Amino acid sequence: MAVPAEVGLAGSYVELSFVEAAPERRRRPLLDCVTARFEDVAPVRSFRWSRGERHFAGWYWSATTGQHVGFESWLERDRLVLMDFDPEVVGIASQPFWLHWHDGERERRHAPDYFMRRADGSAVVVDVRADERIEPKDAEAFEVTRLACAQAGWDFERVGVPEAVWLANVRWLSRYRHPRCLHDPAADRLREVFAAPGPLMAGADAAGDRLATLPVLFHLLWLQELTAAGMAVELLGPRSVVGLAGGGLR
DSSP, X not given: OOOOTTOBOOTTTOEEEEEEEXXXXXXEEGGGSTTOOGGGSBOSSOOOOOTXXXXXXXXXXXXXXXXXXXXXXXXXXXXXXXXXXXXXXXXXXXXXXXXXXXXXXXXXXXXXXXXXXXXXXXXXXXXXXXXXXXXHHHHHHHHHHHHHHHHHTXXXXXXXXXXXXXXXXHHHHHTTOSGGGOOHHHHHHHHHHTTSOEEHHHHHHHHSOHHHHHHHHHHHHXXXXXXXXXXXXXXXXXXXXXXXXXSSOO
């Protein structure tokens, strides 16, 4: 959907309001905010859930940030897990700011779902919405956000429902994302065993008692020090072929 011609997107008019130091809020022109570390700000609105509401909000502990990051729906939570798994992502904040603009009749505002910082320093603003749930007013807000991000030098992504098998595998590994799952002796043995790719369960058994080695194995898969073949097309299982990252498995 094209943004109406009367929408004001001049850099001096588009503004962001955000929580700089809770509970203090600031509102500044977009182009004054391009170097701000929005991956470190508090959400501009709370994450609450009440009985009978359509969506379930909550908090997810991120291994990337070492802190809890909010979500407002299961779809946002799923996308948050995938961001947390991405090795190129080094910072994530939810509901980082309100974007303010004028649609020709009144002032509008939109709070993107996530602000993400990559390892190379670049920034990505993310909106999460299933394709079939995008209404005209949503499409306009996403397009305004995209144009504003282009002015700021940020990337913009509108993402929907992820691929089911990939998501299921990453969600399974996320159960083992906490550093407490890493035990060096077992990790070293697993790295040695999987220097030559082989079946997941056989390798866990070769490294020691599977009750001790499996959590470490899944943590190494979460860290992507190890990788499993076919994670996008089949569920992880005892016969999944696992090897060291960079070993050519896909």
